[in-house]
Amino acid sequence: MKTLDLPYQQASANWSNRILILSLLGIAYLTLFPFQSPFVPTFELHRSPFLLGISGKRPLYSDFFLNVLLFVPLGFALCAKVRKRGGSRWSSLLLALVVGAGVSYAVEFMQLYIPSRDSGWEDVISNTTGSVAGFFLFELCGGAILEVSSASENFLRKWLSPPRVALLLTGYFVVCFGVSGVLQKETRLSNWDPRCILIIGNDASGQSPWMGQVFQLQIWNRALPEEAIRRIAARESADDAGAGLLGSYDFASSSPYQDSRNLLPALDWTPQQPRFINARASEVNAKSWLRTNVPVESLTREVEKSSQFTVHIVCAPAATQVGNGRIVSLSQSADNANFHLRQEGDDLVVWIRNPLSEKHALLAWRVPHVFEPGKVRDIVASYDGSDAFIYLDGKRAARPYRLSPGASLVHHFLYIQTAELDGYIIVYQTFIFLPAGLLIGLCADKWAGKKIFGLWMFVLGLFLPAVLLEIFLALLSGRRIWVGNIVLALVFGLAGVLLINADRRYNDSSVGS
Secondary structure (H helix, E strand, O other), X not given: OOOOOOOOHHHHHHHHHHHHHHHHHHHXXXXXXXXXXXXXXXXXHHHOOXXXXXXXXXOOHHHHHHHHHHHHHHHHHHXXXXXXXXXXXXXXXXXXXXXXXXXXXXXXXXXOOOOOOOOOHHHHHHHHHHHHHHHHHHHHHHHHHHHHHHHHHHHHXXXXXXXXXXXXXXXXXXXXXXXXXXXXXXOOOOOOXXXXXXXXXXXXXXXXXXXXXXXXXXXXXXXXXXXXXHHHHOOOOOOOOOOOEEEEEEOOOOOOEOOOOOOOOOEEEEEOOOOOOOOOOEEEOOOEEEEEOOOOHHHHHHHHHHOOEEEEXXXXXXXXXXXXXXXXXXXXXXXXXXXXXXXXXXXXXXXXXOOOOOOOEXXXXXXXOOOOOOOOEEEEEEEOOOEEEEEEOOEEOOOOEEOOXXXXXXXXXXXXXXXXXXXHHHHHHHHHHHHHHHHHHHOHHHHOOXXXXXXXXXXXXXXXHHHHHHHHHXXXXXXXXXXXXXXHHHHHHHHHHHHHOOOHHHHHHHHHO
């Protein structure tokens, strides 16, 4: 059945597209985060003919309720779409059921390829239930909700003028810059312990031995540029490699091994000197490793002051490491370390102490398939105050380790993990620039036909804040400027403008007819 003048048809026309888009965005953000996939299924697909199995997590009523709640806006929006076109209730119910099940299945299928996610038919059932619940919510009070929302929007559109939008945007971004600055400071190396000693082949506890040869160790209180790192790995002279060099040890000499810069204490064997010493390198094992006899306070304070460092080590493992063998460690005990670089199997793992990684976090950075028994590797780990990079034989590892204001914000509420760091960047850019785009979009009809004014609003309201925020955070932390962050900001800002006007075309055409 179709009716030309159903109740609340105009209110549905004002909001159906926007609610639908927002509901799909919410589902994507909450189910596909951290937006990374190795495109390898997390379990055997043949377990089920439909590619979904039984969820591995323990069933909880709270999970079922949250899955239902997540899809309620989708069902609500689909009913508004049907009402806008004059469709019947049965059409709304059928659409909510079919589309809700289809979207849920698509999400669960994609979650098969996201390691941190769990997938199963139970979620499809609960999500579909939520979409149907959205239908009932619309039938009970949807029209009233949409009419109140439309009235509020009309009032806001009339009140907003270009000068008011400019003033609101200025105040909004001032607050965002201030909050972002405070959050970004939490990525600095402000909590390093000066009591830590420098150790090669173990940590301060003596319980994490590493077996292999070490040829060279260098430490800087700054993040070396990529070109300098490549020259060092190629054994070429790098003009700027001497600046900020805190310590340099060459293990071709006899012990104790002196720092060629005479800034750090000597490295000596503990608890005993090995019986056989390689003339070209120091060979550490479970019974003999190298350490300074006193804390390296000068190194710790210099790194803490700059909030940057680079560690360069040339080493060769004796075998595939079983356990967590520390190749280089700056530690005071097993639980108190500023930095360590370790081997797990054939993987390289780096851990850096800062206010984020110290508590409520799993921020060890793993680089797979680095080591082979007896193979010499030139390894450089650098940190610039926000981002870390690993270089293997002069080549940068594929994914950097980026601590953004988004990671700091999430850290106040949840555990954060290395695999989710890029996702925190996307979410944070969305939180800042999507509302700005919505605010600009609310005022868009005020400059209809005034393309120059609209262009300036885009430049001053989105482009300039995106560029300035990126420069501000780079200066504050010492990291590089990421053009990708600016692009993300502009994408989400434009998405906000388009989203708030997603139903304007229908309204304009209906008015004209």
